[in-house]
Amino acid sequence: MTELSKSGAAVGEPTTASPAPTAFLEVRDLRVHFPTDDGLVKSVDGLTFQLEKGKTLGIVGESGSGKSVTSLGIMGLHTTGQYGKRKAQVTGEIWLDGTELLSADAEYVRKLRGREMSMIFQDPLSALHPYYTIGQQIVEAYRIHNKVDKKTARRRAVEMLDRVGIPQPDKRVDSYPHEFSGGMRQRAMIAMSLVNNPELLIADEPTTALDVTVQAQILDLIRDLQKEFGSAVIIITHDLGVVAELADDLLVMYGGRCVERGPAEKVFYEPRHPYTWGLLGSMPRLDRDQQERLIPVKGSPPSLINIPSGCAFNPRCPYADVPKDNVTRTVRPELAEVGSRHWAACHMTQEQRERIWTEEIAPKL
Amino acid sequence: MSEKREDAAVTNPARNEGAVLARDAAPGETLLKVTGLQKHFPIRKGLLQRQVGAVRAVDGIDFEVKSGETLGVVGESGCGKSTMGRLITRLLEPTAGTVEFEGQDITHLGVGGMRPLRRDVQMIFQDPYSSLNPRHTIGTIISAPFRLQGVEPEGGIKKEVQRLLSVVGLNPEHYNRYPHEFSGGQRQRIGIARALALKPKLVVADEPVSALDVSIQAQVVNLMDDLQQELGLTYVIIAHDLSVVRHVSDRIAVMYLGKIVELADRESLYKAPMHPYTKALMSAVPIPDPRRRAAKSERILLQGDVPSPISPPSGCRFHTRCWKATQVCTTVEPQLVELKPGQRVACHHPENFEDQAPQDTVLLSAAKEAATLVAAEVPAEPAGTSAAVAEEVAAEDGEATSEGTTEDGKQ
Numbered sequence: 007m008t009e010l011s012k013s014g015a016a017v018g019e020p021t022t023a024s025p026a027p028t029a030f031l032e033v034r035d036l037r038v039h040f041p042t043d044d045g046l047v048k049s050v051d052g053l054t055f056q057l058e059k060g061k062t063l064g065i066v067g068e069s070g071s072g073k074s075v076t077s078l079g080i081m082g083l084h085t086t087g088q089y090g091k092r093k094a095q096v097t098g099e100i101w102l103d104g105t106e107l108l109s110a111d112a113e114y115v116r117k118l119r120g121r122e123m124s125m126i127f128q129d130p131l132s133a134l135h136p137y138y139t140i141g142q143q144i145v146e147a148y149r150i151h152n153k154v155d156k157k158t159a160r161r162r163a164v165e166m167l168d169r170v171g172i173p174q175p176d177k178r179v180d181s182y183p184h185e186f187s188g189g190m191r192q193r194a195m196i197a198m199s200l201v202n203n204p205e206l207l208i209a210d211e212p213t214t215a216l217d218v219t220v221q222a223q224i225l226d227l228i229r230d231l232q233k234e235f236g237s238a239v240i241i242i243t244h245d246l247g248v249v250a251e252l253a254d255d256l257l258v259m260y261g262g263r264c265v266e267r268g269p270a271e272k273v274f275y276e277p278r279h280p281y282t283w284g285l286l287g288s289m290p291r292l293d294r295d296q297q298e299r300l301i302p303v304k305g306s307p308p309s310l311i312n313i314p315s316g317c318a319f320n321p322r323c324p325y326a327d328v329p330k331d332n333v334t335r336t337v338r339p340e341l342a343e344v345g346s347r348h349w350a351a352c353h354m355t356q357e358q359r360e361r362i363w364t365e366e367i368a369p370k371l
Numbered sequence: 372m373s374e375k376r377e378d379a380a381v382t383n384p385a386r387n388e389g390a391v392l393a394r395d396a397a398p399g400e401t402l403l404k405v406t407g408l409q410k411h412f413p414i415r416k417g418l419l420q421r422q423v424g425a426v427r428a429v430d431g432i433d434f435e436v437k438s439g440e441t442l443g444v445v446g447e448s449g450c451g452k453s454t455m456g457r458l459i460t461r462l463l464e465p466t467a468g469t470v471e472f473e474g475q476d477i478t479h480l481g482v483g484g485m486r487p488l489r490r491d492v493q494m495i496f497q498d499p500y501s502s503l504n505p506r507h508t509i510g511t512i513i514s515a516p517f518r519l520q521g522v523e524p525e526g527g528i529k530k531e532v533q534r535l536l537s538v539v540g541l542n543p544e545h546y547n548r549y550p551h552e553f554s555g556g557q558r559q560r561i562g563i564a565r566a567l568a569l570k571p572k573l574v575v576a577d578e579p580v581s582a583l584d585v586s587i588q589a590q591v592v593n594l595m596d597d598l599q600q601e602l603g604l605t606y607v608i609i610a611h612d613l614s615v616v617r618h619v620s621d622r623i624a625v626m627y628l629g630k631i632v633e634l635a636d637r638e639s640l641y642k643a644p645m646h647p648y649t650k651a652l653m654s655a656v657p658i659p660d661p662r663r664r665a666a667k668s669e670r671i672l673l674q675g676d677v678p679s680p681i682s683p684p685s686g687c688r689f690h691t692r693c694w695k696a697t698q699v700c701t702t703v704e705p706q707l708v709e710l711k712p713g714q715r716v717a718c719h720h721p722e723n724f725e726d727q728a729p730q731d732t733v734l735l736s737a738a739k740e741a742a743t744l745v746a747a748e749v750p751a752e753p754a755g756t757s758a759a760v761a762e763e764v765a766a767e768d769g770e771a772t773s774e775g776t777t778e779d780g781k782q
Contacts, residue, residue, distance in 0.1 A: 068584040173675075187676045188448075217447040217611065219673045222655035226672065244585055247657030251664060270661040286659075288589035290618035292641070293658045299596070300618065302589030306554045 026104050029056035030238050031080075031206055036098035038072070038079050045311040049075040051262040053098075054341075057255070059205065062232065062239040064253030064270065066246060066285070068307050072262040073242045077208045080240075081125055082107055082115040102206065121151040124199040128211035130191035134183040140167070140194045141179035148201045166197040170227060189220035193227065200231060207232075208240045213248060225251050246289060250274060255347075258282050261308050261318035264341060268348030278350035278359050280323045283367045294371070301370060317353060325362060329353040398439035401474075402573060402605050403459060408432050408468035410454050414681065427680050428454040430629035431468070433707065436573070441599065441606040443620030443637075445613055445652070447677055451629040452609045456577045459607065460494050461485055472573070490520055493571040497578035499558030503550040509536070509561055510546040516568040535564040540594060556587035560594065567598065575607045580615060592619060613656050617641055622713075625649045628680055628688040631707055635714035645714060645721040647671075648689045687719065695720040699731040 027034075038050040050072040057063045065073050078084055080102075084094035100107040102123065107115055127133040135143060144163035145156065152159070160179070167175035170193040183191055192212065199207060209228065213221040229252060232239050241252050249256060249270065256273040258266040258281065266279040277283055287301030305322040308314055316335040320326045326334045334353050341349040344356060352359060411425035429451040436442045444452045457463040459470055461477060469478045477488060493516075496502035503512055513532045517524060524531035533543035539560040550558055559579065566574055579595065580588040592615065598604060610616050616623060623640050625633040625648065633646040644650045651671040673692050678684055684691050690700035699719050707717040710724050719728040 068586060189676055218613065218655040219447060219652060220676070221657070222670060222672055223674075225657065226670075245657065246585075246659040250659045250661045251657045253661075274659065274661050284586055288586045289659060290589075290592070290614040291659060292614045292617060292653065292656050293660060293663065296617070296637075300589035300593055302593060303586035304590075306556055306587060307584065 026106075027056065027101050029101075030059045030103055031057040032099075032101040033076075033080065034099040034101070036076065036079055036100065037096070038075050038084060039095040041093075041095070042311075047310045048262050048313060049310055050079060051313070053259075053262075053264055055255075055257055055264070055267060057206075057238045057240065059238050060232070060236045061254045062241060062252050063255045063257060064249030065240060065242045065257045065259060066244060066249055067259035068244060070307050070310060071259040072310075073244075073259055074210055076259075077125065077210050077240065077242055080107075080206075080208065081119060081123060082112075083119075117151070120147055120199075120204070121202045122204055123206035123208065124202070124204040126192075126195055126199050126207065126209040126212045129215055130188070130195045131183060133195060134191060136183055139180050139182055140186070144179075144194075144198045144201055147198050151202050162201060163197075166201050167194065169231075170194070170197045170200075171223070172197070188216055189223060192216060192220075192224055196224070196227065196231070200235065203235055203237075205237050206240070207237045208242070210242045211244070212241070214243070214245070221248075228252065246274075246285060258285070261313050262310060263318060264349075264351070265319065266350040267341065268345065268350075272345060272348045276345065276348075277363065278344045278348070278356075279319075279352050280325050280354075281319050282350075283363065284322070286371055287367065291371075297370075317351070325354060325358075328358055328362075329355075398437075398603070400438050401435045402438040402472070403436040403607075404469075404471040405435065405459060406433050406469045406471075408455070408458055408470065409466040410451075410458055410463060411466045424681055427629050427683060429458060429465075430680075430683070432626075432629075432631045434624055434631060434634055436605060436607060438572070438605055439599075439603055440621040441608060441619055443616035443623040444607065444609045444626060445611060445616050445623060446626035447611065447652075449628075449677055449680065450626040451680070452626050453577055455626070456494070456575050456607065456609050460492050460575050461488075462494075486520075490516075490522075490569040491572045493566040493569065493574050495559075495562050495566045495574060495576040495579045498582055499555055499562055500550075500582075502562055503558055505550055508547050508549055509541075509553075512550070512561065513565050513568055516565065520569060522569065531568075532564075535568060538567070538598070539564045540590075554587075556583050556590060559583060559587075559591050563591075563594065563598070567602070567604075570602065571604070573605045573607065575609070577609045578611070579608065581610060581612060588615070595619065613653060625652065628677060628683050630688060630717065631715075632689065632718070633714070633716050634707065635716075639711065639714045643723045645710060645716040645724055646689075646718045647693050647695050647720070647722060650722055687717070697728065697731040699728045703728075 033053060033055050036050055036053040037048070040047040040049060053076060055063065065076065067073050079096055080100055084096050096108060098108065102118070134140070141160060141163045144166060145159040148154070148159045148162050164175045164179050167179055172178050172190055172193055183194070186194060212228065213224050216224060225248065228239065241249060243249055253270045256268060256270045257264055258273065258279065260281050266273060266277065266282050273282060277286065281303070284303035288303060290297065290300060303322050308318055308321070314321050316333070316337055317323070317339050320334040323334070337353070339351040339353050341351045344350050408429055409431055410429040411427050413422045414424040414426065415421065416423045432455065434442070444455065446452045454463065458465050461470070461480070465478060469476055471477065472488060472492065477485065480488070510529065510532055513535055514528045517528050517531070529546070533546055536543045536545065541557060541560055541564070550561070553561065576595070580591050583591060595606070596619065599606060606619070608616065608619055617637060620637055622634065622636055624631050625646065627648050633640065633644065633649045640649065641653065644653060651673050654671045675692060678688070678691055686702045687693070687696070687700040687705050690696035693700065697720065703719070705717040705719050705727070707715050709715045710721060719731070720726050
């Protein structure tokens with residue numbers, strides 16, 4: 007929002023350690039670890055990415071790959087909840103519009119949350135308060151960040167409900183969440199998260215709980231609203247179809263790390279990581295002729311307490327023995343550039359991967 | 372998986388025990404026949420708990436399942452597909468209609484009467500977390516069918532359970548472990564092993580893979596495929612994911628508000644859907660291909676939500692959201708008729724086929740936006756009509772929302 011003046015909100019503006027980035031959102035080496043009785047759960051273990059305004063980043067991965075933990079980390083929602091002595095250990099840097107958030111004052115981040123950055127959660131029924139009307143909840147979100155009277159705020163709530171396509175918004179503003187259908191609840195959630203025109207919107211599995219026809223409506227809505235407000239959007243999902251619809255860039259996560267990152271089209275047409283191949287092969291597709299068999303990834307996702315040594319994907323990777331000297335099981339591969347703005351973390355040489363993809367994988371998809 | 376295949380072929384212990392009801396249906400013969408099946412859940416109110424209405428979850432459906440085939444059932448949540456699954460396995464008592472299994476009417480069999488049949492009809496549930504008893508070991512869970520049916524497999528129960536575990540791709544040594552020690556995909560395999568224990572003829576799977584991760588989903592889909600080939604199983608697979616359903620099914624039934632709107636072979640259904648709802652449903656599936664994004668106009672965006680099954684719309688239940696709906700759709704309920712060989716459709720104005728009610732051309736104003744989107748795309752033959760539809764609809768000003776829907780439904 008343009009009228010957001012940093013001076014008013016800057017309670018504890020942080021001192022900059024490393025040079026401020028040029029990108030609107032830049033995450034550098036983000037790590038989120040949770041100490042538990044069984045050991046340290048490394049949910050996110052060194053994640054780096056940038057996102058520009060008006061662009062959409064899709065984060066894909068299986069359950070437990072660290073997608074949601076990343077989004078909560080950016081929103082600064084980890085450190086606030088302190089259960090006993092257990093606290094999430096969040097390290098790294100998160101730069102939003104020139105400000106580093108992890109070292110910033112909690113009060114400062116709180117003021118950004120809901121105004122500069124907001125979130126759409128997966129399950130709208132548990133994210134909305136059952137005791138308050140939809141209107142009351144949107145009004146609250148608006149009035150926390152804007153000094154307006156209740157009437158103005160209510161008008162704004164009605165306007166937002168109308169914008170997200172809820173019929174008779176002036177009446178439905180007084181409904182309770184249980185009176186809405188799943189799709190309408192998700193629309194109400196979107197209205198609430200957009201009420202302050204945030205510049206960063208994080209949608210965590212926004213359509214997973216919805217039917218396909220409603221999903222299509224919601225995806226369309228998110229796309230239109232992004233065009234209208236020019237926000238940066240992070241969309242987190244396990245559905246490659248959803249990211250293909252929305253995302254400009256794609257980040258594939260596995261075991262808390264990024265295994266491949268690049269423009270969506272590159273990742274879909276020239277993927278350079280065996281896990282990405284696995285995801286593409288696991289999916290039955292409506293746009294292709296019937297496959298004889300799906301090509302699943304063998305085994306199951308790793309435990310985040312005992313991440314396999316070397317490449318986290320090595321126990322499930324059919325090509326783990328291609329690189330020499332058992333390197334896949336001992337050395338962790340770093341992200342390396344495989345094309346323009348396209349990175350992948352794999353020990354196989356660029357040529358080997360290109361050959362396997364074009365000769366073995368792509369024809370079977 | 373090759374060693375498992377041999378395994379399964381060698382022993383077949385459960386089948387030769389006990390009195391088997393009828394002869395085994397040969398592949399291609401009708402195994403299950405459902406006629407006019409209904410399930411209404413009563414809504415009671417007041418002191419006397421008088422019935423004031425009913426949720427018409429399943430409202431008159433007919434279909435049959437042939438031995439050895441897979442029937443896929445798709446639809447949005449609340450369309451009655453799960454209720455249908457529970458009716459054909461007789462976990463719910465139908466309000467009306469008949470269910471015939473191997474030619475025998477099982478609609479009103481009591482608990483005792485159903486018991487021998489339970490061996491032939493098994494179910495795989497959606498949620499592998501709540502469908503396994505956390506206090507029982509895997510051994511106990513998978514051997515329960517043997518104990519309940521009093522079947523003593525060749526070589527003993529334990530040996531048979533371990534064989535089943537290896538058939539579904541689990542380690543037989545995990546016999547003594549508890550469900551919480553397994554991942555979601557492994558639990559689903561346990562559920563499958565339990566369903567297969569008594570060598571059923573028909574397996575009803577209610578959303579068998581929707582709770583699983585993509586890579587695990589593919590494993591389970593392939594496993595179910597292999598088992599069908601090895602054991603000659605017949606599946607009824609209920610799912611909301613159209614791409615999964617296409618992958619596993621031979622024939623597919625599309626349900627909307629308690630009715631089957633289209634029942635057809637996989638190929639015909641996906642290549643040339645005839646019911647507008649089927650078409651809309653398929654166009655809504657996001658395609659994992661960024662280059663197709665530009666082709667957004669292909670999408671038919673249905674407006675609003677599914678109307679309430681308590682008071683479904685009159686006539687064709689889809690007319691409130693259908694861009695082709697005319698006057699006749701609000702009054703006359705279309706019957707499920709075979710328009711093309713192997714493709715049964717319940718629609719007055721089917722796609723890719725001649726109009727069933729050509730005299731009726733006055734369009735309802737519902738689903739205005741759907742029509743505009745369709746007009747941009749639909750190729751060749753239906754293009755003329757759709758474009759005309761779009762124009763006419765666009766000219767009219769109506770409230771194309773779910774609000775209109777509920778009002779229509781109440782009459």
